[in-house]
Amino acid sequence: MEEENRKKRILVPEPALRRMPSYLAYIKLARKDGMKYVSSTHIARDMGVDPTQVTKDLSYTSIVGKTRVGYEVEPLIDELENFLGFRIMDEAYLFGAGSLGMALLHDHGLKQFGLKVVAAFDVNPEIVGKNFGGVPVYHVDDFLQFKEKGIQIGILTVPVEKAQEVAHWMVKGGIRAIWNFTPVRIKVEEDVIVQNTSLYAPLAVMFNRLHSKE
Amino acid sequence: MEEENRKKRILVPEPALRRMPSYLAYIKLARKDGMKYVSSTHIARDMGVDPTQVTKDLSYTSIVGKTRVGYEVEPLIDELENFLGFRIMDEAYLFGAGSLGMALLHDHGLKQFGLKVVAAFDVNPEIVGKNFGGVPVYHVDDFLQFKEKGIQIGILTVPVEKAQEVAHWMVKGGIRAIWNFTPVRIKVEEDVIVQNTSLYAPLAVMFNRLHSKE
DNA sequence: TTTCAATAAGGAATTAATTCTTTAATGGCG
DNA sequence: CGCCATTAAAGAATTAATTCCTTATTGAAA
Numbered sequence: 344m345e346e347e348n349r350k351k352r353i354l355v356p357e358p359a360l361r362r363m364p365s366y367l368a369y370i371k372l373a374r375k376d377g378m379k380y381v382s383s384t385h386i387a388r389d390m391g392v393d394p395t396q397v398t399k400d401l402s403y404t405s406i407v408g409k410t411r412v413g414y415e416v417e418p419l420i421d422e423l424e425n426f427l428g429f430r431i432m433d434e435a436y437l438f439g440a441g442s443l444g445m446a447l448l449h450d451h452g453l454k455q456f457g458l459k460v461v462a463a464f465d466v467n468p469e470i471v472g473k474n475f476g477g478v479p480v481y482h483v484d485d486f487l488q489f490k491e492k493g494i495q496i497g498i499l500t501v502p503v504e505k506a507q508e509v510a511h512w513m514v515k516g517g518i519r520a521i522w523n524f525t526p527v528r529i530k531v532e533e534d535v536i537v538q539n540t541s542l543y544a545p546l547a548v549m550f551n552r553l554h555s556k557e
Numbered sequence: 558m559e560e561e562n563r564k565k566r567i568l569v570p571e572p573a574l575r576r577m578p579s580y581l582a583y584i585k586l587a588r589k590d591g592m593k594y595v596s597s598t599h600i601a602r603d604m605g606v607d608p609t610q611v612t613k614d615l616s617y618t619s620i621v622g623k624t625r626v627g628y629e630v631e632p633l634i635d636e637l638e639n640f641l642g643f644r645i646m647d648e649a650y651l652f653g654a655g656s657l658g659m660a661l662l663h664d665h666g667l668k669q670f671g672l673k674v675v676a677a678f679d680v681n682p683e684i685v686g687k688n689f690g691g692v693p694v695y696h697v698d699d700f701l702q703f704k705e706k707g708i709q710i711g712i713l714t715v716p717v718e719k720a721q722e723v724a725h726w727m728v729k730g731g732i733r734a735i736w737n738f739t740p741v742r743i744k745v746e747e748d749v750i751v752q753n754t755s756l757y758a759p760l761a762v763m764f765n766r767l768h769s770k771e
Numbered sequence: 772t773t774t775c776a777a778t779a780a781g782g783a784a785t786t787a788a789t790t791c792t793t794t795a796a797t798g799g800c801g
Numbered sequence: 802c803g804c805c806a807t808t809a810a811a812g813a814a815t816t817a818a819t820t821c822c823t824t825a826t827t828g829a830a831a
Contacts, residue, residue: 354769358818361761395780395820398778399780407780408780410825413779450656457764540759546671597808609790609791610789612808624807624809626797777826778827780823787817795809798808800806
């Protein structure tokens with residue numbers, strides 16, 4: 344019990360979690376090349392990062408490496424995918440089927456990472472009632488009727504001026520985790536998980552680095 | 558000269574840069590509501606962040622606030638957009654017109670943030686030679702002929718197993734900044750700017766937070 | 772069998788980022 | 802006119818993240 348509580352409170356650092364999918368991608372490439380073991384040293388050298396960072400990041404999972412050998416590739420992939428939640432398929436609703444939302448609807452990459460969009464909601468009469476990439480689009484006003492389905496994850500891709508309002512209704516309708524693609528920092532109940540992913544934030548960093556070189 | 562060098566070396570922290578677009582979004586909404594001034598206190602309260610963090614982040618720009626009043630909305634938007642590089646339109650090439658690449662090709666949001674995709678490169682004979690969203694798709698093998706155009710920014714949306722190789726050719730062809738959407742940490746010359754934006758990394762964080770609540 | 776080099780892993784030290792504290796300024800109100 | 806509340810901004814303290822250091826292990830080579 345004590346132990347559990349501690350685990351709950353001491354979360355895996357977000358930077359570490361964000362790096363793990365890139366390790367996974369690397370290790371899968373190694374598997375393709377027929378490698379049976381990978382060491383943090385090699386991962387780090389090839390990826391241009393610090394080797395102890397790789398070790399530390401992997402130590403948050405239940406993986407144990409072998410001294411002088413490294414990590415066994417197959418179990419490492421299994422454990423990483425399980426740990427990151429890519430193996431269990433979570434279902435999600437998408438809110439706002441504009442250009443970005445539509446792109447996510449058609450992107451089959453999501454399924455490989457454990458997320459399946461089962462329905463979309465929008466207000467545009469031209470798309471409501473239709474199917475896109477096998478996903479039906481309903482009117483936002485009908486969303487609350489879907490509450491019993493028990494879907495926990497919502498993808499927010501509405502225009503900025505609607506973000507806060509829609510987020511509010513998402514939570515009302517039972518959503519417990521919001522993948523927020525708008526640049527708006529939405530305010531929701533404390534126990535709702537919000538993951539902000541502004542597509543354009545990395546652009547700001549890139550421009551700054553590029554321009555500060557002259 | 559001394560001064561300039563110091564500015565070059567002491568970079569604006571990446572977390573700060575990544576937050577700025579969200580401030581910009583907030584302030585633009587405030588302008589829509591007819592506000593003439595915004596204070597860090599209000600921004601922070603509405604966005605659920607720390608007020609001194611807002612002040613500190615904004616202090617990296619050349620903006621100065623007024624005591625007891627806050628920041629003037631119009632100049633703040635101007636300065637932020639300039640500072641973040643959203644006002645000057647940079648041109649870019651896109652490498653890999655799969656589902657994600659295609660989505661970026663059709664996304665008109667990019668232009669609002671100062672990035673214009675002027676050509677795409679792929680190997681798929683079904684799309685090479687065609688136009689998508691007004692952007693012509695060429696064969697990757699022809700890319701080196703475009704070197705004289707002087708385009709500095711490349712968007713990398715190829716499959717993981719091609720990422721490193723394509724990145725290498727991008728640099729050969731004059732690309733100085735790579736917006737990398739693959740989970741692969743590509744290795745390039747030190748002076749090439751790489752901005753990693755794996756669409757699925759935030760998913761790992763979201764799943765972890767969601768699952769560690771039970 | 773012995774030595775050597777490569778490794779994981781834990782903890783210490785360092786560095787980066789965030790939050791807290793203090794100061795000075797100033798518009799609005801009594 | 803004088804006080805009060807609100808604010809920006811600079812610097813200090815704290816916290817989080819990364820990198821460095823040490824130890825123990827072990828496969829491979831001598």
